[in-house]
Amino acid sequence: MIALDGIRKLHLDPVQPPVFDGISLRIAEGETCGLCGPGASGKSLLLKIICGLVRPEHGTVEVAGRDLGLASPDELRSIQSRIGYLFQNNALFDSMTVQENVAFPLRQRLRLGQEALDEQQILARVSESLRGVGLATHAAKMPSQLSGGQRKRVALARAVVARPPLLIYDEPTAGLDPVTTAKIYDLLGTEQKLTKSTTLIVSSDIDALRRFSDRMLMVYRGRLCYDGPSADMDESASPVVRQFVRGELEGPL
Amino acid sequence: MKSQRALTSWAASLRTQATQLGQIAMLVCVGAVRARRPKGELLRQLYQVGNRSLLFVLVTLGFTGMVLVFQSCLQLSRVTGDLSQVGGEFIKYLVHEFGPSLTAMMLATRVGAGIAAEIGSMVVTEQVDALRMCGVEPVEYLLVPRFLATLAMTLLLAVFGVLSAVMMGAFTAHQTFHVPYSVFLDLSKVKLPDVLTGCIKALSYGAAIPIVSGFCGLRTHGGSEGVGWATTRAVVSSSFAVIVLDFLISALALLSWQSM
Numbered sequence: 459m460i461a462l463d464g465i466r467k468l469h470l471d472p473v474q475p476p477v478f479d480g481i482s483l484r485i486a487e488g489e490t491c492g493l494c495g496p497g498a499s500g501k502s503l504l505l506k507i508i509c510g511l512v513r514p515e516h517g518t519v520e521v522a523g524r525d526l527g528l529a530s531p532d533e534l535r536s537i538q539s540r541i542g543y544l545f546q547n548n549a550l551f552d553s554m555t556v557q558e559n560v561a562f563p564l565r566q567r568l569r570l571g572q573e574a575l576d577e578q579q580i581l582a583r584v585s586e587s588l589r590g591v592g593l594a595t596h597a598a599k600m601p602s603q604l605s606g607g608q609r610k611r612v613a614l615a616r617a618v619v620a621r622p623p624l625l626i627y628d629e630p631t632a633g634l635d636p637v638t639t640a641k642i643y644d645l646l647g648t649e650q651k652l653t654k655s656t657t658l659i660v661s662s663d664i665d666a667l668r669r670f671s672d673r674m675l676m677v678y679r680g681r682l683c684y685d686g687p688s689a690d691m692d693e694s695a696s697p698v699v700r701q702f703v704r705g706e707l708e709g710p711l
Numbered sequence: 712m713k714s715q716r717a718l719t720s721w722a723a724s725l726r727t728q729a730t731q732l733g734q735i736a737m738l739v740c741v742g743a744v745r746a747r748r749p750k751g752e753l754l755r756q757l758y759q760v761g762n763r764s765l766l767f768v769l770v771t772l773g774f775t776g777m778v779l780v781f782q783s784c785l786q787l788s789r790v791t792g793d794l795s796q797v798g799g800e801f802i803k804y805l806v807h808e809f810g811p812s813l814t815a816m817m818l819a820t821r822v823g824a825g826i827a828a829e830i831g832s833m834v835v836t837e838q839v840d841a842l843r844m845c846g847v848e849p850v851e852y853l854l855v856p857r858f859l860a861t862l863a864m865t866l867l868l869a870v871f872g873v874l875s876a877v878m879m880g881a882f883t884a885h886q887t888f889h890v891p892y893s894v895f896l897d898l899s900k901v902k903l904p905d906v907l908t909g910c911i912k913a914l915s916y917g918a919a920i921p922i923v924s925g926f927c928g929l930r931t932h933g934g935s936e937g938v939g940w941a942t943t944r945a946v947v948s949s950s951f952a953v954i955v956l957d958f959l960i961s962a963l964a965l966l967s968w969q970s971m
Contacts, residue, residue, distance in 0.1 A: 506840070509844060511840050511844070535843070535846045535847070535848065536846060538844050538845075538846055539844070539845060541844060543840075543844040545837045545840065545841060546837070547836055547837055549836060549837035549840065550841075551838055551841070552836075552838070562845055563845045563846075566845040566846045566847055567845075569846075572846075
């Protein structure tokens with residue numbers, strides 16, 4: 459589903475070392491991967507590179523067998539519209555209601571000829587999606603009228619409404635209380651079971667992330683320092699990974 | 712050596728920016744032809760650009776017209792005392808130069824700043840990336856309706872602005888120097904080339920302001936401070952574009968119409 463080969467991305471400040479220096483990885487269809495790493499290690503940037511929002515200086519990115527670097531603008535838009543992306547800051551459209559926000563990907567897919575839904579079917583799908591995140595009664599509200607957790611759930615509904623084959627979640631629970639965090643992970647799990655989508659998730663909540671993901675990836679100093687089963691992370695040979703997972707003060711981090 | 716390196720880097724950055732501006736202009740033109748705009752957005756933008764700027768343009772051009780006519784009459788009354796030509800010359804100048812250019816300068820501050828701030832804040836809150844992830848080209852979705860609205864409304868507002876300046880000028884000449892309205896409102900000096908030049912200028916400014924401002928907005932980075940900088944850059948660059956276009960179109964018009 460996703461194949462990265464030799465990704466190198468330079469830092470905006472040329473004096474700094476590159477953000478990524480030769481990252482290669484493969485994520486198979488239907489896999490659930492968690493991506494972690496210390497702050498400012500480039501986790502969100504890696505997600506944006508996978509989606510074609512940011513181009514690396516070197517290396518290739520393939521999504522669903524298509525090289526994003528060689529794709530025409532129309533092809534790239536078509537690939538991107540098949541990825542459900544939950545942004546770190548939700549990125550809800552301020553000028554649209556909750557319902558319009560969630561309906562937006564469906565309407566665009568309809569415009570691109572990727573969906574054959576009429577307006578009634580779109581509204582039904584939006585209602586279903588909003589019911590799924592427990593916000594069916596908030597459809598007419600503007601994003602500014604919602605709490606942080608509610609905004610996150612609307613963003614989640616928007617990411618999954620088109621049932622995309624690839625789902626990417628960037629910090630889906632950042633800044634949320636433990637109950638809302640549990641609810642969000644429950645929703646992610648339900649969605650994953652329902653659609654069998656390939657899922658890549660970035661989170662600083664390492665315990666919740668390991669419970670949710672089959673496979674864990676960790677980036678540190680521009681390289682992948684861990685790529686393996688979630689359960690084996692504690693016993694990793696790398697002291698960086700062990701210290702990060704255990705949250706210890708002493709160590710190389 | 713250091714200054715040479717800085718100069719090379721500045722030139723490279725300028726070249727990159729010029730290329731990006733050209734690409735955006737191209738995308739806007741293609742998008743305007745493809746007509747894949749969100750429903751109702753063009754009407755909303757026509758209202759935002761046109762109706763909401765009308766009073767601002769009428770008042771600014773009205774007052775500027777009053778000041779210009781008063782100063783012209785004052786100087787002429789001291790030198791020749793003949794004020795019969797003031798109205799005709801003022802209207803001619805207003806139609807081909809002053810009306811469209813001053814209207815565009817007003818729109819560069821009001822509309823240009825608005826476009827850059829709106830798009831810039833969408834960039835820093837990742838809404839532009841969210842548009843891309845829904846398969847939408849942000850330039851086409853955000854900029855094309857603003858481009859078409861500004862294109863149409865700059866011309867229309869320039870017409871209203873000219874009318875406001877003429878009326879306020881005639882009123883000033885009549886009240887302060889007793890120039891009869893029938894003498895001041897002399898349209899015989901306004902020829903077709905003047906009207907054409909004015910229209911071409913208004914349309915060119917109307918195209919340049921949203922493209923330059925949108926470019927500044929899309930290049931925003933660094934949070935709310937970045938939005939502030941993008942807005943400032945948009946106003947300065949749009950105003951600069953208006954002045955450069957004014958010079959170029961005036962020069963071309965002078966060469967073209969004179970040779971006719």
